[in-house]
Amino acid sequence: MDGGICRVKLAGGVITAQQARAVADVAQRYANGVIEATNRSNLQIRGVGTEHAALIEPLLAAGLGPANAASDDVRNLMLSPTAGIDPYQTIDTWPLARQILASLESTPRFAELSAKFAVQLDGAEALAMLEHHHDLWLSAFVCNGQTLLAFGLAGCPAHDAPLGAVPLAHGHELVMAVLTLFLDVARPEQTRMRHLLKDLSAADFVEQLALRMPVPIAPLTDWRRDQTVLQSPIGTYPQRERGRVHVGAALVLGRLDAAMLNGLAQLASEYGNGTLRFTPWQSVLLPDVRAEDAALLTQRLHALGLLCEAQDPLAHLIACTGSSACAKGLADTKADARHLATLLSQPQTIHLTGCQRACAAAHVAPVTLLAVAPGHYDLYLRAPEHAGFGVLRERNLTIEAAGAWLEARQRSNTDD
Numbered sequence: 001m002d003g004g005i006c007r008v009k010l011a012g013g014v015i016t017a018q019q020a021r022a023v024a025d026v027a028q029r030y031a032n033g034v035i036e037a038t039n040r041s042n043l044q045i046r047g048v049g050t051e052h053a054a055l056i057e058p059l060l061a062a063g064l065g066p067a068n069a070a071s072d073d074v075r076n077l078m079l080s081p082t083a084g085i086d087p088y089q090t091i092d093t094w095p096l097a098r099q100i101l102a103s104l105e106s107t108p109r110f111a112e113l114s115a116k117f118a119v120q121l122d123g124a125e126a127l128a129m130l131e132h133h134h135d136l137w138l139s140a141f142v143c144n145g146q147t148l149l150a151f152g153l154a155g156c157p158a159h160d161a162p163l164g165a166v167p168l169a170h171g172h173e174l175v176m177a178v179l180t181l182f183l184d185v186a187r188p189e190q191t192r193m194r195h196l197l198k199d200l201s202a203a204d205f206v207e208q209l210a211l212r213m214p215v216p217i218a219p220l221t222d223w224r225r226d227q228t229v230l231q232s233p234i235g236t237y238p239q240r241e242r243g244r245v246h247v248g249a250a251l252v253l254g255r256l257d258a259a260m261l262n263g264l265a266q267l268a269s270e271y272g273n274g275t276l277r278f279t280p281w282q283s284v285l286l287p288d289v290r291a292e293d294a295a296l297l298t299q300r301l302h303a304l305g306l307l308c309e310a311q312d313p314l315a316h317l318i319a320c321t322g323s324s325a326c327a328k329g330l331a332d333t334k335a336d337a338r339h340l341a342t343l344l345s346q347p348q349t350i351h352l353t354g355c356q357r358a359c360a361a362a363h364v365a366p367v368t369l370l371a372v373a374p375g376h377y378d379l380y381l382r383a384p385e386h387a388g389f390g391v392l393r394e395r396n397l398t399i400e401a402a403g404a405w406l407e408a409r410q411r412s413n414t415d416d
């Protein structure tokens with residue numbers, strides 16, 4: 001409905017100020033200027049017109065493309081936005097991440113993986129998205145003085161027990177072995193790990209995997225990812241390096257325009273290290289800021305139109321493109337989300353979706369509003385025992401009615 005989309009994959013969510021300016025420039029020249037931050041820490045340019053080559057060339061020249069064209073789709077490796085700078089991290093995941101990304105790009109066979117096949121590498125940072133499902137997830141921890149990588153398949157470290165662990169030094173081999181085993185045993189229609197695990201148990205997969213590893217896979221019975229110090233992606237937090245902080249701010253419903261992206265590039269150069277890190281919360285983080293500059297930087301981010309208060313209800317709403325630019329959308333989800341935010345007194349994570357496809361959310365939100373007609377939604381509450389969006393609690397609510405219902409529920413939860 002509104003032209004094409006150009007996806008710009010960012011390794012670990014990182015983009016330099018110069019690359020950000022290139023994205024802003026082509027979005028303005030060859031598209032409608034709308035840029036979205038995705039829940040996989042990438043960017044996408046919306047409303048792309050007919051001049052595809054003119055749009056793509058500056059992006060490739062800025063180093064935003066893959067090493068070879070066939071490998072673009074498989075560069076799906078999620079890191080924490082604070083990888084390498086987080087005071088809580090067990091490891092700096094970047095060295096292993098670079099190894100994995102290089103192998104993904106240089107191994108022709110990995111081009112057979114689905115464009116959605118995704119790996120997560122968690123270094124035990126305080127800022128970590130642990131709920132998005134990945135085909136393979138790895139999480140670092142220390143046991144008896146040895147750094148190990150726990151791993152799981154078709155799930156996430158927040159909710160799933162690991163299947164085993166290997167020493168960190170064998171992390172790259174583990175990832176390569178999982179990917180090649182998957183390609184060896186999955187049928188063509190089984191494009192994701194969860195499809196394969198319907199036929200082959202996870203235990204059987206691990207048994208076969210063990211035959212391909214040079215070290216034993218240690219069983220893990222009690223280990224679970226520590227979630228006691230998880231941070232908000234919005235706000236100012238100290239880095240490992242004394243006197244340095246990172247400053248995070250949310251994009252309103254995941255969107256920015258060329259002027260905002262240019263402004264962010266300018267602020268990254270002025271206050272930070274000349275890079276921006278996009279996050280799976282559809283927010284952005286500026287690393288390596290001097291602690292004494294954080295307040296002024298936050299003001300300037302606010303002036304650019306970013307949400308800098310973790311308590312701002314709008315910062316916690318997720319909305320898909322909706323009927324304003326998607327033919328499948330039954331309601332204008334983005335406009336309705338803005339309206340809903342004005343009716344909420346406290347933050348609640350709520351996902352407004354124009355149809356069942358739920359493009360905007362990578363995992364089920366605590367509250368989902370599913371459009372049934374313009375301005376009308378069914379309301380679901382997440383429940384682990386229910387598949388899909390959870391339990392259907394109300395039907396055909398207007399935004400005002402949904403706001404009142406959510407406020408009343410919030411009050412009763414607080415009163416309890």
Ligand code: SF4
Nearest residue numbers: 320326329354355359
């Ligand atoms: S969830 Fe449905 S309405 Fe929303 S962008 Fe995706 S396909 Fe379109």
